[in-house]
Amino acid sequence: MSRTSLVQRLRCLADDLECVGKHDDAPSSAVAINTWALAQRSVPCLIGRTLGHPSVGDGRPALSSELFYFDPERGIARTMSRWYRLGTRVDPDYWTERLAGRS
Structure with a gap:
């Protein structure tokens, strides 16, 4: 990513x-995420099944970019990358088991 893109x-x-709290909900463009849990890469992120994501099919598992506000x-x-509307929360073990092929 170029420096200019990162700055933007x-x-x-x-x-x-800065606008959190000035509006009741996430913007209408927010991607929905269900069966989500907090996950970690080298930075905090979300893992879950998205709805309305621009590049991940609906209901497909996705790992978000770095989490800045929760x-x-x-x-x-x-x-x-974007706002998420949080749907159903699951225990992180839910994803550990699925990613290991146990369910």
């Missing part, structure tokens, strides 16, 4: 985080 993405992230009370999260 971070600026968009900062603008979105508010389960409001049902929203903001990663480097």
